[in-house]
Amino acid sequence: MSSRRWGGKAVVRGGRAPFSFRIDLRAVFVFVALTIVALAGIVVNVGVGEYRIAPLDVVKTILGIEAGDGGYDFIVNTLRLPRALVAVLVGVALAISGTILQGLTRNPLAAPDIVGINAGAGLAAVTLIVAFPSVSAAFVPPAAFVGAVAVAALLYLLAWRGGSSPMRLVLIGVGLGAAASAFTTLMITFGEIQQVSRALVWLTGSVYGRTWDEVWPFLPWLLVFVPLAFAGSRHLNALNLGDEVAMGLGAHVERERGILLLSSVALAAAAVATAGTVGFVAFVAPHIARQLVGPNHGGLLPTAAMAGGAIVVIADLVGRTLFAPVEIPCGIVTSIIGAPYFLYLLYRTGRAK
Amino acid sequence: MRLLRSRALLLAGLLACGALLVLCLLASVRFGAARIGTWEVISAFTDYGGSEEDLIIRTLRVPRALIAALVGASLAVAGAIMQGLTRNPLADPGILGIEAGAALAVVGSVFLFGVSSLSTYALFAFLGGGVAAGAVYGLGSLGHGGMTPIKLTIAGAALAALFSSLTTAMLILNQQTLEEIRFWLAGSVAGRDLGLLLQVLPYMLAGLLLSLALSRQITTLSLGDDVAAGLGQKTGRVKALAAVGVVLLAGSSVAIAGPIGFIGLVIPHVVRFFVGVDYRWILPYSVFLGAILLVSADIAARVALRPQELPVGVMTALVGAPFFVYLARWRVKR
Numbered sequence: 001m002s003s004r005r006w007g008g009k010a011v012v013r014g015g016r017a018p019f020s021f022r023i024d025l026r027a028v029f030v031f032v033a034l035t036i037v038a039l040a041g042i043v044v045n046v047g048v049g050e051y052r053i054a055p056l057d058v059v060k061t062i063l064g065i066e067a068g069d070g071g072y073d074f075i076v077n078t079l080r081l082p083r084a085l086v087a088v089l090v091g092v093a094l095a096i097s098g099t100i101l102q103g104l105t106r107n108p109l110a111a112p113d114i115v116g117i118n119a120g121a122g123l124a125a126v127t128l129i130v131a132f133p134s135v136s137a138a139f140v141p142p143a144a145f146v147g148a149v150a151v152a153a154l155l156y157l158l159a160w161r162g163g164s165s166p167m168r169l170v171l172i173g174v175g176l177g178a179a180a181s182a183f184t185t186l187m188i189t190f191g192e193i194q195q196v197s198r199a200l201v202w203l204t205g206s207v208y209g210r211t212w213d214e215v216w217p218f219l220p221w222l223l224v225f226v227p228l229a230f231a232g233s234r235h236l237n238a239l240n241l242g243d244e245v246a247m248g249l250g251a252h253v254e255r256e257r258g259i260l261l262l263s264s265v266a267l268a269a270a271a272v273a274t275a276g277t278v279g280f281v282a283f284v285a286p287h288i289a290r291q292l293v294g295p296n297h298g299g300l301l302p303t304a305a306m307a308g309g310a311i312v313v314i315a316d317l318v319g320r321t322l323f324a325p326v327e328i329p330c331g332i333v334t335s336i337i338g339a340p341y342f343l344y345l346l347y348r349t350g351r352a353k
Numbered sequence: 354m355r356l357l358r359s360r361a362l363l364l365a366g367l368l369a370c371g372a373l374l375v376l377c378l379l380a381s382v383r384f385g386a387a388r389i390g391t392w393e394v395i396s397a398f399t400d401y402g403g404s405e406e407d408l409i410i411r412t413l414r415v416p417r418a419l420i421a422a423l424v425g426a427s428l429a430v431a432g433a434i435m436q437g438l439t440r441n442p443l444a445d446p447g448i449l450g451i452e453a454g455a456a457l458a459v460v461g462s463v464f465l466f467g468v469s470s471l472s473t474y475a476l477f478a479f480l481g482g483g484v485a486a487g488a489v490y491g492l493g494s495l496g497h498g499g500m501t502p503i504k505l506t507i508a509g510a511a512l513a514a515l516f517s518s519l520t521t522a523m524l525i526l527n528q529q530t531l532e533e534i535r536f537w538l539a540g541s542v543a544g545r546d547l548g549l550l551l552q553v554l555p556y557m558l559a560g561l562l563l564s565l566a567l568s569r570q571i572t573t574l575s576l577g578d579d580v581a582a583g584l585g586q587k588t589g590r591v592k593a594l595a596a597v598g599v600v601l602l603a604g605s606s607v608a609i610a611g612p613i614g615f616i617g618l619v620i621p622h623v624v625r626f627f628v629g630v631d632y633r634w635i636l637p638y639s640v641f642l643g644a645i646l647l648v649s650a651d652i653a654a655r656v657a658l659r660p661q662e663l664p665v666g667v668m669t670a671l672v673g674a675p676f677f678v679y680l681a682r683w684r685v686k687r
Contacts, residue, residue, distance in 0.1 A: 107503070107504070107507055109492075109504075109507040109508060109510075109511045110507065111511075113511075113514045114507065114510040114511055114514050158678055158682060159682070161682065167503050168681060168682060170503065170506075170507060171443065171503065171506060171681035172678050172681045172682060174443075174448065174506055174507070174510045174677075174681075175448075175674055175677035175678045175681055176674070176678065177510070178447065178448060178614060178615075178670065178673075178674055178677070179670055179671075179674030179675075181517070182614065182666060182667050182670030182671075182674070183667065183670070185538065185539045185540075185664070185666065185667070186539065186663070186664060186667045188535055188538075188539070189535050189536055189538070189539040189664055190661075193528065193531070193532055196531065196535070197525070197528055197531065200521055200524055200525050200531070201525055203521055204518060204521050204522060204525060279514065279515075279518040280515070280518070283511070328526075329525065331518070332518075332522040332525070335515065335518040335519060335522065336519070336522070339515045339518075339519070
């Protein structure tokens with residue numbers, strides 16, 4: 001096995017073994033740095049609260065080492081850690097979903113937020129909360145998941161015309177999203193005001209009160225679809241050059257696009273089911289990553305994922321501490337911070353061209 | 354190309370639309386939650402006695418029908434102009450985020466300054482709608498290849514998502530604002546009295562007149578900027594004036610009825626099927642057909658689940674969303 005470097009890229013060759021791949025050293029470095037930020041975000045997030053715990057004690061407690069007065073274990077591992085973990089994982093899932101959609105549609109504005117996937121989840125969840133207030137809150141995540149997947153399936157079906165076109169997917173998604181939000185508005189208008197408030201908090205996205213019961217059902221989706229998305233990143237590079245070029249490069253365009261789309265939808269649906277519709281993460285994280293490591297999806301996807309994780313956990317931290325004891329849902333924070341940044345990015349890319 | 358081929362037919366069609374609108378208005382006054390007979394409706398005008406029925410007719414139903422007609426007409430004309438100006442078959446004040454921008458500005462004014470009068474709503478609605486229109490147009494024109502339908506639509510949807518998440522944020526932080534404004538947010542023409550209409554009417558009429566005056570120029574522009582410039586048109590000035598018209602129309606509609614989607618999308622397409630590509634006919638037809646659509650959607654919203662009332666915005670979405678999907682699937686070329 002040998003490796004060679006030039007210009008920030010390393011090539012790993014397997015010697016006799018039949019493999020070789022390039023690693024973008026810069027992407028590796030950025031990924032590690034973002035991981036550290038996300039982990040630091042978790043530690044600080046767990047430490048902050050009505051009962052403050054020093055960061056070192058937090059780390060010790062998470063690792064199972066007795067720290068402080070020994071009562072930390074319950075606060076850290078049972079109450080606060082799952083919430084911080086959910087924040088990171090939701091960010092990761094949304095960011096990957098957004099990166100894939102932006103790559104597939106070759107449009108920097110595409111995201112599950114606008115192709116109706118979030119709106120479908122929102123409609124299902126709000127309907128359940130408002131129209132059936134007696135149903136346990138435990139059914140909200142599955143309902144949201146079903147809503148997201150149903151819209152995505154309908155979208156693919158309607159956009160299929162002897163083949164799928166990324167442009168039709170986006171446009172029809174916008175239409176379906178508008179329809180779904182009209183009905184969500186109907187629910188909001190006629191619901192009991194208490195339930196409507198609850199539904200709105202869910203609609204902006206919040207990780208408030210999430211426990212291990214939310215972490216465990218979320219994990220399998222990540223374990224299946226994140227590797228699938230990474231495996232597809234190669235094809236994403238090819239598809240990004242246009243269908244004809246991708247075909248010329250030997251990609252099974254429809255199959256690869258189908259798999260990538262499925263991963264994107266599954267990740268977005270699982271994230272939305274867990275934390276509600278946290279806005280603008282799926283938009284912004286891929287852009288940040290592209291600024292940091294460039295457009296190659298091999299490095300872009302993991303970097304965007306970590307950026308997304310860091311964004312949501314920090315947003316949750318800000319939302320918890322800024323106006324404490326009043327908590328702001330992290331979805332509001334991501335929207336308020338993410339939206340101007342997003343506009344600024346667009347302004348810059350527009351001027352560069 | 355078009356169904357009505359001669360000038361006489363076009364005029365006759367316009368008259369027929371006018372007659373149909375009058376019928377719809379009468380039906381809107383006649384039907385409602387309270388069952389009132391036709392004769393009582395007539396007597397409310399001829400022989401006003403101050404009875405309960407007379408009051409319902411005069412203070413509730415007539416203003417409501419008029420508001421629905423004016424809002425429908427304004428939205429349809431705004432949509433037609435946007436489609437012509439951007440050469441984008443999917444343009445609509447709702448889809449392109451103008452209504453969401455106006456709604457955000459109104460909710461913001463209630464939340465931050467405690468505004469509660471409709472005339473101030475209108476001011477903020479114009480402001481928000483104008484900013485949103487500029488932002489969407491700017492964002493949609495960035496990058497290679499200038500403005501394309503897909504870029505414009507995505508920019509509009511993205512900004513609409515942004516505006517509505519900010520709107521939701523404010524509603525979460527303040528339940529009282531939510532209570533005050535949620536019915537308005539769904540888009541409805543119920544419970545507005547004539548005074549409210551009169552406050553917004555000048556802006557609406559100004560927008561309509563400005564648009565109709567520009568119809569010839571918009572026809573030329575819809576052939577392409579180069580063609581219009583080649584024919585000696587000052588394209589920048591026409592576009593700016595047309596944009597002012599769109600913001601006046603969409604802003605005043607949102608101010609009085611809340612965000613009502615899809616009318617601006619559907620009507621111009623239906624109209625073009627009948628009258629072709631000349632905006633001197635498209636705009637007047639849009640006025641009538643937009644009014645007819647919203648008035649009849651409002652009747653349906655009242656009668657469908659009587660006595661419970663649906664927001665009319667939901668009814669128009671019910672018709673409009675499938676139409677949008679149809680357009681995106683069959684009518685948009687790559």
